[in-house]
Amino acid sequence: MAENKYKALELETPGIYELEGLEVGVTSNCNFKCDYCCAYRRDDGSKIGAEEVIALIREIPTLKRVRLSGGEVTLRFEDCVKIVAYCTQHGLATQLNTNGSLLSEERIRRLKEAGLSNIHLSFNFTDAQSFGAYYGMDPRVYDKVIENIETCVEYGLETVLETLLFGPTQSNMPAISRKVHDLGVRIHEIQNSIVMDHAEREGWNAIASREALVRSVNDLIANRRPDTELYLTCMDRFMTELGFREEPGVYFSNCVDGKKQLHLHGNGDVLICELCRPEVIGNVYEGLDLAAVYANRPKALADFLEQLPCPAYEALFPAAP
Numbered sequence: 001m002a003e004n005k006y007k008a009l010e011l012e013t014p015g016i017y018e019l020e021g022l023e024v025g026v027t028s029n030c031n032f033k034c035d036y037c038c039a040y041r042r043d044d045g046s047k048i049g050a051e052e053v054i055a056l057i058r059e060i061p062t063l064k065r066v067r068l069s070g071g072e073v074t075l076r077f078e079d080c081v082k083i084v085a086y087c088t089q090h091g092l093a094t095q096l097n098t099n100g101s102l103l104s105e106e107r108i109r110r111l112k113e114a115g116l117s118n119i120h121l122s123f124n125f126t127d128a129q130s131f132g133a134y135y136g137m138d139p140r141v142y143d144k145v146i147e148n149i150e151t152c153v154e155y156g157l158e159t160v161l162e163t164l165l166f167g168p169t170q171s172n173m174p175a176i177s178r179k180v181h182d183l184g185v186r187i188h189e190i191q192n193s194i195v196m197d198h199a200e201r202e203g204w205n206a207i208a209s210r211e212a213l214v215r216s217v218n219d220l221i222a223n224r225r226p227d228t229e230l231y232l233t234c235m236d237r238f239m240t241e242l243g244f245r246e247e248p249g250v251y252f253s254n255c256v257d258g259k260k261q262l263h264l265h266g267n268g269d270v271l272i273c274e275l276c277r278p279e280v281i282g283n284v285y286e287g288l289d290l291a292a293v294y295a296n297r298p299k300a301l302a303d304f305l306e307q308l309p310c311p312a313y314e315a316l317f318p319a320a321p
C-alpha cells in the first residue's frame with residue numbers, strides 16, 4: 001500500500017475486518033445547510049476535543065487513518081490542527097473534509113505544517129451565481145471557496161475536490177471536471193448521492209437516475225485528463241452490473257464503512273457510517289472499546305457485517321416487492 005495515497009484503505013481488496021479508519025465528527029455544527037446532507041441535522045451541540053480524540057486513537061493499534069468530517073470541522077479549527085499534528089507524529093494518515101468557506105491562507109499553512117495528508121473540499125458548482133442560488137448564500141462565498149482551493153494547491157497540500165453526482169450536477173459534470181482541472185486540482189472524487197431519511201424539503205431526493213449515473217460516469221472516464229485521478233465512490237457494489245471498469249487513474253473505491261472504518265460523533269457515540277448507516281453501536285464514554293470493537297462486535301455491528309446492506313445499491317436495484 002502506498003503510504004498516504006488518497007483512499008489507500010479503500011483501494012485495498014477488503015480482507016479481514018479491523019478498525020483501520022476513524023472518521024471523527026469533531027462537531028456536527030455547520031455554517032451551510034445543504035439540502036442533501038443530514039449531518040448538520042444531527043447536531044446536538046456536542047463536540048469532541050483534540051485531547052479526547054487523541055486519548056482514544058492512541059489506544060487503537062490497527063489504526064491507519066483519521067478523517068475529520070462533520071458538520072463543518074473547521075468551526076473547531078484548533079482541535080483539527082492538534083489532531084492532525086498528533087497523527088503525523090505517529091504515522092497515521094489524515095484527511096480533512098470541509099466545505100472550504102472558513103479556510104484562509106494562514107489556516108491552510110498551519111494544516112500543511114501539521115502534516116495533513118489530504119484536504120477534501122466539496123465542489124458542486126462552476127459559478128458563483130448557481131452556487132449562491134442553490135445554497136441560499138451570498139455568491140461571494142463561492143469566490144472565497146475558489147480562493148481557498150487555489151491556496152491549498154499553491155501550498156502543496158494534496159487537494160481533492162468532491163462532486164456529489166445528483167440532480168443539480170448531473171448535467172454539468174463536464175464543466176465541473178474542467179473547472180477542477182483549471183483550479184490545478186488533480187484528484188476528483190465523484191460521490192454517488194445517497195437518499196437520506198430526512199427529505200423534508202421538496203426537491204431533495206434528487207439522486208441521479210441510473211441512466212444519468214451511467215452517462216455521467218462513462219463521460220467522466222472517457223474525458224479524464226491523463227494527469228487526473230478519478231475516484232468514484234459508493235458505486236463499487238454495482239460497477240460490474242452497470243458495465244464500469246477500473247483502469248489506471250480510475251478507481252471505484254471499495255466501501256470500508258462499518259468494515260474498516262467507523263464514525264465517532266461528538267457525544268462519544270460510534271456510528272457504523274454517518275452517511276448511510278447512522279446506527280449507534282455503542283459509546284466510548286459508556287464502555288465501548290474501539291481497540292476491541294471487531295473482536296467483541298456489538299450486535300448492531302455484527303448484524304451489519306452479516307448483511308452488508310447498501311442504500312446506493314438498493315436505490316438503483318430495488319428488490320422485487
Ligand SMILES: C[S@@+](CC[C@H](N)C(=O)[O-])C[C@H]1O[C@@H](n2cnc3c(N)ncnc32)[C@H](O)[C@@H]1O
Pocket residue numbers: 030036037038039069070071072073097098099120121122162164191192193194195196275
Ligand atoms: C457531511 S459533509 C462534511 C464535510 C463538509 N462540511 C463538506 O460539506 O464537505 C461530507 C461529505 O458528505 C457528502 N454528502 C452529504 N450528503 C450526502 C448525500 N446525501 N449523499 C452523498 N454524499 C453526501 C458531502 O457532499 C460532503 O462531501
Ligand code: SF4
Pocket residue numbers: 030031032033034037038039040070071072099
Ligand atoms: S454537506 Fe457539509 S457543508 Fe453541507 S450541510 Fe452537510 S456538513 Fe454542512
Ligand code: SF4
Pocket residue numbers: 194233234235236255256257273275276277309310311312313
Ligand atoms: S454501504 Fe453506504 S457508504 Fe458504503 S457504498 Fe453503500 S451507500 Fe456508500
